[in-house]
Amino acid sequence: MQGLHLTADLYECRCASGLMTDSARLRDALLAAVRAAGLTGVAQLFHDFSAQGGEGSGITGVVLLAESHVAIHTWPERGAVTLDVYVCNYSADNTAKAHALFDALAESFAPQRRATHALTRGAQ
């Protein structure tokens, strides 16, 4: 279960606003990025807060991976996104794939500032 959990808090995102407000568009982009990175999506869930009420007007999207999960929260009213890419190295070292997916997703939002963090998990 040893793995790597990468997080990014993205600010001043200059992507097309649809990527932060249109759940179908975000889902397509996220699933394409997972495939491009060579990771394996097994299930997905997206929740649109603008349509159903909540504390903001953004989207939460999660893709469950064979290797763990990806989670994205968008705050279009603030031009901000938080991103999690967590992969375990159960039967292979997925570190490079995790970084590739993380970098591609972060770049897709065109943030002008970001705070990132890397946490090794399950290593004991």
Add this chain to the structure above:
Amino acid sequence: MQGLHLTADLYECRCASGLMTDSARLRDALLAAVRAAGLTGVAQLFHDFSAQGGEGSGITGVVLLAESHVAIHTWPERGAVTLDVYVCNYSADNTAKAHALFDALAESFAPQRRATHALTRGAQ
């Protein structure tokens, strides 16, 4: 979007094995813990790797919250669990609720060892 992301890697879990292998049981426990902590679940997704193939025999469970998300991965074959509780303080300070949920969920697996981490997110 300022918030708190708590993670735990739990080892030598001595809970009833069903909590790590029965997705309905894990879902019920997770949703009850979310409610007990005073947080708001808006959607949920559970994937059973033993039933559908994958790199392990455990379960991945995610509950999307109005306040962000909770994610659990179980590795019953290793007696281990990883746990994420991420809450944003959008319209209220949810720090205490996050810690309450995190502690309750971690304890429910009866781990003999654990590694925990707290990350402040979205603070810029």
